[in-house]
Amino acid sequence: MSPDQVVFWVFAPISIGSAIAMLFQRNAVHAALFLVVNFFTIAVFYLVLDAPFLFAVQIIVYAGAIMVLFLFVIMLLGVDREESLRERLKWQRPAAIGVGIAVFIELLVAIRAGVGFAAHGAAAFEQTVNRGGNTAALSRALFTRYFFPFEVTSILLIVAAVAAMVLAQRRRPAITRAEQAMEANEEDEADTLPEAEPVP
Amino acid sequence: MKTPIAYFLVVSAALFTIGTIGVMVRRNALIIFMSVELQLNAVNLALVAFSRMHGNLTGQVLTFISMVVAAAEVVVGLAIIVLVYRRRRTANVDDLSVLRW
Numbered sequence: 001m002s003p004d005q006v007v008f009w010v011f012a013p014i015s016i017g018s019a020i021a022m023l024f025q026r027n028a029v030h031a032a033l034f035l036v037v038n039f040f041t042i043a044v045f046y047l048v049l050d051a052p053f054l055f056a057v058q059i060i061v062y063a064g065a066i067m068v069l070f071l072f073v074i075m076l077l078g079v080d081r082e083e084s085l086r087e088r089l090k091w092q093r094p095a096a097i098g099v100g101i102a103v104f105i106e107l108l109v110a111i112r113a114g115v116g117f118a119a120h121g122a123a124a125f126e127q128t129v130n131r132g133g134n135t136a137a138l139s140r141a142l143f144t145r146y147f148f149p150f151e152v153t154s155i156l157l158i159v160a161a162v163a164a165m166v167l168a169q170r171r172r173p174a175i176t177r178a179e180q181a182m183e184a185n186e187e188d189e190a191d192t193l194p195e196a197e198p199v200p
Numbered sequence: 201m202k203t204p205i206a207y208f209l210v211v212s213a214a215l216f217t218i219g220t221i222g223v224m225v226r227r228n229a230l231i232i233f234m235s236v237e238l239q240l241n242a243v244n245l246a247l248v249a250f251s252r253m254h255g256n257l258t259g260q261v262l263t264f265i266s267m268v269v270a271a272a273e274v275v276v277g278l279a280i281i282v283l284v285y286r287r288r289r290t291a292n293v294d295d296l297s298v299l300r301w
Contacts, residue, residue: 002202012211019218049252066274073278096224100217107213117206122255141257153268160272167279
């Protein structure tokens with residue numbers, strides 16, 4: 001058994017097990033922690049697949065930033081309340097599991113038809129595609145051929161940051177233009193009144 | 201690398217399936233959102249595996265961009281969940297039936 005096979009067979013059960021464990025947790029914090037484990041195993045898969053840059057990004061962005069954000073929101077909404085398991089639609093849970101198994105079988109058929117279970121990756125990936133290091137090769141692709149999509153994602157991030165601020169702030173009720181003008185007038189009067197008082 | 205690429209794709213398919221079931225079965229909006237994240241990660245894993253199989257970096261670039269999109273999506277989605285919680289004091293999607301006829 002080669003090293004990458006050992007890594008795969010150790011981490012694949014952890015990956016699927018942690019995902020299933022996430023599914024069965026009633027407490028949202030435990031589910032989030034199992035999801036962190038799952039993200040770590042996916043990062044290890046990236047390493048096996050010769051993508052060390054994405055390995056680092058996966059841990060920093062997903063296991064770090066995104067899951068911290070999740071835990072933060074869970075704390076904000078209160079961790080003590082547990083989900084009620086009472087179903088409104090009796091048939092929904094078995095139907096969901098049935099549909100899920102159907103999706104899995106369909107994906108397996110697609111993998112068998114499209115890739116085949118014996119297909120191996122391109123030989124000498126490290127020497128050809130990742131020449132000079134994965135990070136350098138990836139940035140070469142990102143800043144030449146995929147430069148435009150890369151810049152568009154930066155706009156997306158700005159929009160998301162602004163959207164989060166706009167959505168999450170505590171806002172006053174919306175005011176119309178007429179109300180705004182009225183408020184401005186009142187402020188003007190309030191400004192002028194004290195000056196006008198001493199005159200008479 | 202001795203492991204066939206299809207093994208990674210099978211793991212990816214399994215994770216995607218678990219995420220799908222999670223979205224359909226769970227009632228807590230946060231856990232539904234986590235299941236969506238799991239699905240996104242499963243697809244990312246498939247993309248990196250395809251990148252390795254075909255011997256080019258397109259899949260890795262796509263994964264990188266999809267991670268950025270996921271970060272933006274999480275920010276907006278969690279803001280919406282917080283907003284709904286503030287207004288209705290619940291994160292249970294069964295209780296959010298205002299739009300139902």
